[in-house]
Amino acid sequence: MMGELEVKNMDMKPGSTLKITGRIADGADGFVINLGQGTDKLNLHFNPRFSESTIVCNSLDGSNWGQEQREDHLCFSPGSEVKGLLPP
Helix, strand or coil, X not given: CCCCCCCCCCXXXXXXXXXXXXXXXXXXXXXXXXXXXXXXXXXXXXEEEHHHCEEEEEEEECCEECCCEEECCCCCCCCCXXXXXXXX
16 A cells, blocks of 8 residues: 655755655555656655565666665654655
């Protein structure tokens, strides 16, 4: 189960910081934050996956995914509150 929130036409410039605050739903499998110019051009795909106990980061250009980066230190959990910054 994943919730979805979409923000369009957000004008982020180099050096900007995005602050995210929220609560992860009880029973969630994970969540995704995508930043980019559209669904086929993502500069950042941030995807904590609770079932795998990992955070996956990637980028997408057209139909080509970049090299996946995985971090096995999962600092999120279902039902928890999250506050964080995505640095420039």
